[in-house]
Amino acid sequence: MKFQSLKDKLHKFFSGVLEVLFPSKIKCMFCGREIFDYEKQPYCDSCAKSAPFNNAKRCKICDCEMYDDGEICDGCKDYAKHFDRAVAPMKYEGVAKTLVLKLKNDNALYLADDMARLMSERLNQESFNFDVIVPVPLSPKSLKARKYNQAKLLADALGKIFDKTVDDSVLIKIKETKHQKNLNISQRKTNLHGAFKIQNKRAVFGKNVLLVDDVVTTGATANECSSVLKKYAKRVWVVCFARNPLKNK
Ligand SMILES: [Zn+2]
Numbered sequence: 022m023k024f025q026s027l028k029d030k031l032h033k034f035f036s037g038v039l040e041v042l043f044p045s046k047i048k049c050m051f052c053g054r055e056i057f058d059y060e061k062q063p064y065c066d067s068c069a070k071s072a073p074f075n076n077a078k079r080c081k082i083c084d085c086e087m088y089d090d091g092e093i094c095d096g097c098k099d100y101a102k103h104f105d106r107a108v109a110p111m112k113y114e115g116v117a118k119t120l121v122l123k124l125k126n127d128n129a130l131y132l133a134d135d136m137a138r139l140m141s142e143r144l145n146q147e148s149f150n151f152d153v154i155v156p157v158p159l160s161p162k163s164l165k166a167r168k169y170n171q172a173k174l175l176a177d178a179l180g181k182i183f184d185k186t187v188d189d190s191v192l193i194k195i196k197e198t199k200h201q202k203n204l205n206i207s208q209r210k211t212n213l214h215g216a217f218k219i220q221n222k223r224a225v226f227g228k229n230v231l232l233v234d235d236v237v238t239t240g241a242t243a244n245e246c247s248s249v250l251k252k253y254a255k256r257v258w259v260v261c262f263a264r265n266p267l268k269n270k
């Protein structure tokens with residue numbers, strides 16, 4: 022037992038030395054090609070041109086891509102949003118969608134840091150001032166099946182980048198809901214009604230909250246969580262890695 026422990030320690034030590042002398046190749050977060058300037062961006066030049074960045078004209082409230090001259094999308098005009106603003110660096114398609122699914126379903130936990138880095142860069146373009154970071158919770162059943170909450174992984178990485186507290190005790194999911202993707206917009210709203218509950222009011226009372234999720238499709242989950250948070254919080258900003266570009270079509 023002791024010998025094994027010593028062997029593990031030596032292995033860890035020499036792996037660390039080797040990593041310093043010969044750092045492992047840094048790979049593009051989207052396509053896996055080797056990249057040479059990670060400080061500049063965590064993706065290769067080819068993906069810089071082709072990845073689905075959410076940087077066309079967008080809604081001033083929910084950040085979805087817009088195809089007309091207005092400032093606010095039809096979805097935000099028709100249904101009042103409980104969050105103050107939502108932002109996302111990517112559109113939920115192509116390589117960005119692949120990454121979201123890998124983080125969620127394939128135990129690809131290592132992706133969270135790079136994904137959060139893109140989210141932080143998008144947040145830095147805005148003047149959001151937040152005190153506490155809250156991940157969108159999973160139901161106990163989903164958490165048991167998946168073993169981790171991908172929104173919490175992203176929230177933790179953002180907490181490190183911005184040096185802010187991450188509190189996953191604030192919100193809990195108390196209702197098992199159907200998969201949102203199989204429902205239409207109005208069914209999505211009823212499906213989620215009463216699904217989230219606030220259990221730590223003091224942590225958000227009078228504060229500016231950054232709500233974190235991996236993906237936003239209709240925005241119904243972010244909106245439902247925000248309506249619960251807004252009973253106590255001053256402001257709720259939402260950040261996700263990718264959002265559905267076809268929200269209002
Ligand atoms: Zn690439």
Ligand SMILES: [Zn+2]
Nearest residue numbers: 080083094097
């Ligand atoms: Zn909108």
